[in-house]
Amino acid sequence: MNETLTKLTLQNGLLVLLKEIHTSPIISQWIWYRVGSRDEVAGLTGASHWVEHMMFKGTMQYPSGVLDQMISREGGYWNAFTFLDWTSFFESLPADKIDIALRLEADRMFNSLFDDHELSSERNVVISERQGSENEPLFRLSEEVQSAAFRVHPYHHEIIGDLTDLYSMQCEDIYRHYRTFYIPNNAVLSLAGDFETKSMLDRIRELYEPLPAGPQPARLERTEPPQAGERRVSVEGPGETVYLQVSYRAPRADDQDFFVLNVLASLLTGPTNLNMFGGGTTNKTSRLYKALVENELAVSVNGGVQATIDPYLYTIVVMVHPRHTASDCIAVMEDEIKRLQDAPPPIEELERAMKQARAIFAYGSESISNQAFWLGYSEMFATIDWFNLYLERLAVVTPADVQRVAQSYLRPQNRTLGVYLPNETPNNK
Amino acid sequence: MNSHSLPGPDSITRRILPNGITVLVRPNAGSLSVVISGYLNAGAISDPDVKLGLAGYTAMAVMRGTTQRDFQQIYEALESNGASLGIDGGTHSTGFYGHALAEDLDLLTKTLAEALLQPVFPLEQVERLRNQLLAGLAIRAQDTAEVASLTFDELVYAEHPYRRPEDGYPETIRAITRDDLVSFHEKYYGPTGMVISIVGGVDPERACDTVTRFLGDWKNPSQPVPPGLPSIKPLGEIVTRRINIPGKSEADIVMGVAGPPRKSPDFLTASLGNNILGQFGMYGRIGESVRERSGLAYHASSSLSGGIGPGPWLFLAGVSPSNIDKAITLIRQEIVRFVTEPVTSEELTDSQSNYIGRLPLSLESNAGVAGALLNLERYELGLDYYLRYPDLIHAITPAEILDTAQRYLNPDRLAIATAGTFEESK
Numbered sequence A: 001m002n003e004t005l006t007k008l009t010l011q012n013g014l015l016v017l018l019k020e021i022h023t024s025p026i027i028s029q030w031i032w033y034r035v036g037s038r039d040e041v042a043g044l045t046g047a048s049h050w051v052e053h054m055m056f057k058g059t060m061q062y063p064s065g066v067l068d069q070m071i072s073r074e075g076g077y078w079n080a081f082t083f084l085d086w087t088s089f090f091e092s093l094p095a096d097k098i099d100i101a102l103r104l105e106a107d108r109m110f111n112s113l114f115d116d117h118e119l120s121s122e123r124n125v126v127i128s129e130r131q132g133s134e135n136e137p138l139f140r141l142s143e144e145v146q147s148a149a150f151r152v153h154p155y156h157h158e159i160i161g162d163l164t165d166l167y168s169m170q171c172e173d174i175y176r177h178y179r180t181f182y183i184p185n186n187a188v189l190s191l192a193g194d195f196e197t198k199s200m201l202d203r204i205r206e207l208y209e210p211l212p213a214g215p216q217p218a219r220l221e222r223t224e225p226p227q228a229g230e231r232r233v234s235v236e237g238p239g240e241t242v243y244l245q246v247s248y249r250a251p252r253a254d255d256q257d258f259f260v261l262n263v264l265a266s267l268l269t270g271p272t273n274l275n276m277f278g279g280g281t282t283n284k285t286s287r288l289y290k291a292l293v294e295n296e297l298a299v300s301v302n303g304g305v306q307a308t309i310d311p312y313l314y315t316i317v318v319m320v321h322p323r324h325t326a327s328d329c330i331a332v333m334e335d336e337i338k339r340l341q342d343a344p345p346p347i348e349e350l351e352r353a354m355k356q357a358r359a360i361f362a363y364g365s366e367s368i369s370n371q372a373f374w375l376g377y378s379e380m381f382a383t384i385d386w387f388n389l390y391l392e393r394l395a396v397v398t399p400a401d402v403q404r405v406a407q408s409y410l411r412p413q414n415r416t417l418g419v420y421l422p423n424e425t426p427n428n429k
Numbered sequence B: 001m002n003s004h005s006l007p008g009p010d011s012i013t014r015r016i017l018p019n020g021i022t023v024l025v026r027p028n029a030g031s032l033s034v035v036i037s038g039y040l041n042a043g044a045i046s047d048p049d050v051k052l053g054l055a056g057y058t059a060m061a062v063m064r065g066t067t068q069r070d071f072q073q074i075y076e077a078l079e080s081n082g083a084s085l086g087i088d089g090g091t092h093s094t095g096f097y098g099h100a101l102a103e104d105l106d107l108l109t110k111t112l113a114e115a116l117l118q119p120v121f122p123l124e125q126v127e128r129l130r131n132q133l134l135a136g137l138a139i140r141a142q143d144t145a146e147v148a149s150l151t152f153d154e155l156v157y158a159e160h161p162y163r164r165p166e167d168g169y170p171e172t173i174r175a176i177t178r179d180d181l182v183s184f185h186e187k188y189y190g191p192t193g194m195v196i197s198i199v200g201g202v203d204p205e206r207a208c209d210t211v212t213r214f215l216g217d218w219k220n221p222s223q224p225v226p227p228g229l230p231s232i233k234p235l236g237e238i239v240t241r242r243i244n245i246p247g248k249s250e251a252d253i254v255m256g257v258a259g260p261p262r263k264s265p266d267f268l269t270a271s272l273g274n275n276i277l278g279q280f281g282m283y284g285r286i287g288e289s290v291r292e293r294s295g296l297a298y299h300a301s302s303s304l305s306g307g308i309g310p311g312p313w314l315f316l317a318g319v320s321p322s323n324i325d326k327a328i329t330l331i332r333q334e335i336v337r338f339v340t341e342p343v344t345s346e347e348l349t350d351s352q353s354n355y356i357g358r359l360p361l362s363l364e365s366n367a368g369v370a371g372a373l374l375n376l377e378r379y380e381l382g383l384d385y386y387l388r389y390p391d392l393i394h395a396i397t398p399a400e401i402l403d404t405a406q407r408y409l410n411p412d413r414l415a416i417a418t419a420g421t422f423e424e425s426k
Helices: A047-054 A066-072 A095-111 A116-134 A137-149 A163-168 A171-181 A197-208 A256-269 A287-293 A326-342 A347-364 A368-379 A384-388 A390-395 A399-409 B054-064 B071-080 B102-117 B123-140 B144-156 B170-175 B178-188 B204-215 B267-278 B280-293 B321-340 B345-357 B366-378 B385-394 B398-408
Strands: A003-009 A015-021 A026-033 A077-082 A087-094 A187-193 A231-237 A243-249 A298-305 A313-320 A415-422 B013-016 B022-027 B033-040 B084-089 B094-101 B195-200 B239-244 B251-258 B297-304 B312-319 B415-420
Touching: A003 A197, A015 A197, A015 A368, A026 A095, A026 A368, A047 A077, A047 A087, A047 A116, A047 A171, A066 A077, A066 A095, A066 B280, A066 B345, A087 A095, A087 A368, A095 A187, A095 A197, A116 A137, A116 A163, A116 A171, A116 B280, A116 B297, A116 B312, A137 A231, A137 A243, A137 A313, A137 A415, A187 A197, A187 A368, A243 A326, A256 A287, A256 A298, A256 A313, A256 A326, A256 A347, A256 A390, A256 A399, A287 A298, A287 A326, A298 B123, A313 A326, A326 A399, A347 A368, A347 A390, A347 A399, A347 B033, A347 B071, A347 B094, A368 A384, A384 A390, B013 B204, B022 B204, B022 B366, B033 B102, B033 B366, B054 B071, B054 B084, B054 B094, B054 B102, B054 B123, B054 B178, B071 B084, B071 B102, B084 B102, B094 B102, B094 B366, B102 B195, B102 B204, B123 B144, B123 B170, B123 B178, B144 B239, B144 B251, B144 B312, B144 B415, B195 B204, B195 B366, B251 B321, B267 B280, B267 B297, B267 B312, B267 B321, B267 B345, B267 B385, B267 B398, B280 B297, B280 B312, B280 B321, B280 B345, B297 B321, B312 B321, B321 B398, B321 B415, B345 B385, B345 B398
Parallel strands: A015 A187, A231 A415, B022 B195, B239 B415
Antiparallel strands: A003 A015, A026 A087, A026 A187, A077 A087, A243 A313, A243 A415, A298 A313, B013 B022, B033 B094, B033 B195, B084 B094, B251 B312, B251 B415, B297 B312
């Protein structure tokens, strides 16, 4: 397999990462902007996600509908994601059609139309998206836990934004957000697939280098103070199922403890899958599955760590067994965590976690789109080296590291605990 | 091998084992991993009404312990190697899907064979699974899209097996005993009609040998022929049903009719037409009308299922309860237009180009290719189908789409199911 990686910065500050992969006649382009829900102040929550929607409403050159038509008729697919720290847009196309995507993203970085009528119509679409999420008990629980876990840091609010802001934000608010953050020196362009680096780079320079740099936007910095004690929230709503969410404050992605926590999470709740496209594995032999599901205190348990710029959360979600309570599950979970705090895990468990991580990487590398995703994703909270060294940094984790991180992070004082209580059943305490 | 080529007779190895199992293999030399995927002739179509969900329950239970290993030992072997394997019941068949590092193909195949041939259905595991299934059904009862979809099936498939949800109801899951699982497995699990596709960094001969080694001796003389399907009674008018689920912010609409089976000569034409109607770009004409122009929904589209029998031709939207009637009206307007005017040549060209152009992307992963190989076999499309595919798509005309649409869709004969909060409970 011939794979070469190129990383350079254009004169206007646009960071470009290219990886040649000649296994399929496909190219995937991703453009990443350093803006996400953590850049929104109260009153403007959801602005980043709304801007993402507006980016599909066309430009003068490529009016609404034309963009869709151009990508779709070539058999490509495209989409976008808004996260806590970043917003990204991607197009995966047959290799000989990638120029469409290059022209499109260069154009809409500056020229997206923010038409009043379109904005107003999209307000309803975003509200509908939020209401669809509100139908889900786990969304409602997660939103409450997240906001309780962060009192100060803007990780406090849900990415889609609060309903009141979705009603009150004005066109100029959304447009200002776009104009502030969508500039080449605040963006990363990543491409992987069936191209020659030199000619691809020439074309990128031709299209992107004329775009003017702007004032570097400041990220919203509001450091979350240390947590002084456990926080608890509850949410009531329809249904029969009790859910428990336990979120521990976790290290930022570029901290070596993040890698230790990943190994720990692999032992406790199963391996984390960082692929956007590509499979993971089940978690039926994880310690919490055995303790909770095999002992019939829970119907399912899952957990995961997010890679973020600032410390975020290691979240465990439990679907509580109808004959048990959330408190029963918490007690058993604490016992399992205490085992990790009291003694380092056997080295075999760490070796197992490593093989799982290697397999998940292999699944992810099958997809060109996923490979292009990885290039830019890691630049959003660290650098491409974070990704290149990921397996190596996992491999140096020792049993003693796991014990130390269990002791320092998985303390009750460091967590927010939320319970979803169905309001239809009497035995739901 | 030219890695850029689409799967075809030159790159697919197809072998029928003496016991009836069809093996399809396509190597992907650059891949570090392998996918194994397939199905056998055991589906919910054979479930008694009072034990609906039996096929699905059995499929989940076979991984819960075998004559050789218990549940934890099975999963320990898989998960320690980063591998996964799942077995699920469907309407007509029981499917399986697993992936692993290429070096672990034997592990995957051995585990699959053990689960299919030698399950022991430990009582404790059976009860644990029952609770998990019941929890799933409790969640389903709260899911507006799922409830609307179940309701739609009851309206369209009133006298047909497709009216029944393959995962059953709480009372039917409670009625299933361990003996039922054992009997279902004994009767329906067998090699006749079983298909396995293997795609990834493996040699085709080695892959075929592996399947032969672990599954080649399997026999089940009592395996019945899969049951046929009765014909569908077409709807004579618009039938609607509204299900109230308290406490929901958004409502779901599921409307439509029974569509053509995958093997029907109408299918590809209907599918391409449907792409124009509710898929192309951001959900075709329906997305343009309901989402883009009216801003009523985050999601509005149409879909055509195909499948062994007359799967549904669906029109879907998630909207605020107050906008349900508006959204239904807009969708019906698009159906009226679709059955009265031919699609434009530009729309047809766009969708033809989309269907042909997306093949390489849909086939870039081992999982994508494995699924494609199964479709070739299940629907008897021929190993050269993907090579013929561009010609098949190019041959479809606006007149054929209109004719096909008129034979399946009538805006005055639709089932319309909605689920959401229409009245708050006291």
